[in-house]
Amino acid sequence: MQFRLVALITSVLLTGCDSSEVSIVKKMTVPQDQTHTYETALSNRATCETSEWRTFKDNANREAVEYLCVLKNGAELLAAKRAWQIKEIRSEFQNYYQAMDQRIEEAKQHPAFLEKRVVELQEKLAQAQAQEAQADKENGDNDPVRAMRRAAVRNEMGAVASAKFSAERTEQSLLDAKANMEENLASLQREKERFQEDEKNALARIEKSYGGVVKATEVFQWSVKGEEVFPAWSGVKLQKQDGATISLNTNWGLTMRDLLHYRGDDHVRYALDIPGGVVLGQLNAPKPEAAHPIPNPVQQPGSSKETCYQVKLKDFRKGMGEESPVNNEMMNEWRAECGLPAV
Incomplete structure (x- = not known):
């Protein structure tokens, strides 16, 4: 009799542990899977170091409930992700710098290339003029009128006109290249410096998001109005060494659906958006695929x-x-x- 009384009292106490709002949320059917309630979907997760349900007032002073799961190995996975992203960013920008250095060197060498082309084209022009002069001499003796017509056509579209145009065009390109050399090099250097600033900012964003994370907590929140429950927010809260907390949003429906299908480590990686190549504890991540270099002529x-x-x-x-x-x-x-x- 005493045993039954103790069991009854214990049952009453356990039932009373949850607030009415928490109880309402727990018994609600999960929209993504009608065979689950929120309680069965979120309880008994091996990937949670600790978990809890609690009530709070949201920003609109409404009754709200949230479920929190401190993810096992969450901080370690994020440290590996941070190392991976840093290495990826540095590799990508290194490709950019190599391409920029190549473009700068080509800009320096461009006038010399054009000078060589001018000499070649002038030689071709001289050869074409000599050939046409010989042809004029041979044909002029037989038919002077025809020779004059040929000369007129040749001046507009013949081999000499073509060679002359190419030579003049290249000479002008050479003059432009020499005149604009200093500005072109300065422009390329400014572009390279912009890449350096972009790399610095990208690394700073990674550090701000994932540097010094000591705990990662998956969170689901609901607003409660009477017996009605409305999904409000889902995401991950990252606690850092300096006491700061960063909230990362996730898609409620997709996250809940993934959790229902993958309750183990796969869901932890999904919730933290861990790339497939990131290995737990492997801070020196494999080399990512090289980024496409900047197109350069x-x-x-x-x-x-x-x-x-x-x-x-x-x-x-x-x-x-x-x-x-x-x-x-x-x-x-x-x-x-x-x-x-x-x-």
Whole structure:
């Protein structure tokens, strides 16, 4: 009889541990799975170091309930994530710096390249002029009128006109490159410095989010009005060594659905957004995939190879007319100047 009385008293005390609001929330059916209540969905989780339900007043002074689960290995996983992200950011920006250094070096070498091209094109122009002069001499003796017509056409679209245009265009590019060298190099240096500032800010954001975390707590909150329950917020609260707390939002529906399907470590990684390659306790994370380097042209700093070629073609059309023919020799000269293969 005494044993039954003690058991009855204990049952009454345990039943009275939860506030009415907590009891209301616990017995509510989970929208993501009608076979679960919030109590069955959230209770007895092996991945919680500790867990508790409590009531509080929200910002609108409404009755609210929250469930808190201190995640096992949460701080350690976030430390590994922090190391992974730092290494990834540094690797990515290192690729940027290498690309920028290459572009700076190419900008320095560009005038020398153009000087060489000018000499080559002037030699081709001289050869074309010599060949045309010889042809004029041979044809002029037989038909002077035809020779004059050929000379007129040649001046507009022949090999000499093409060679002359290419040489003059390259000479102008050389003058522009020399005149703009200092500003181009300064612009590239400023761009590199912007990348350095971006890297600094990215590392600071990682440190602010995950540096010095000592505890990670998964939280679900509800607003309660009478017998009605409304999901209010879900997320993770990170407690840091200096006493600061950071709240990270998660999607309520997706997080609850994941919890119902993966109640173990997989859900902890999901809640903390841990990348698949991050290994618990492995602070030196595997090298991430290299970021795509900044596109940089071979011969025309600041523009792509194809754009470089299209600019030359457009300039030719503008000077000679939209219907002016372009022979293969001209096309290949422009493509060579822009670092493209011959056609």
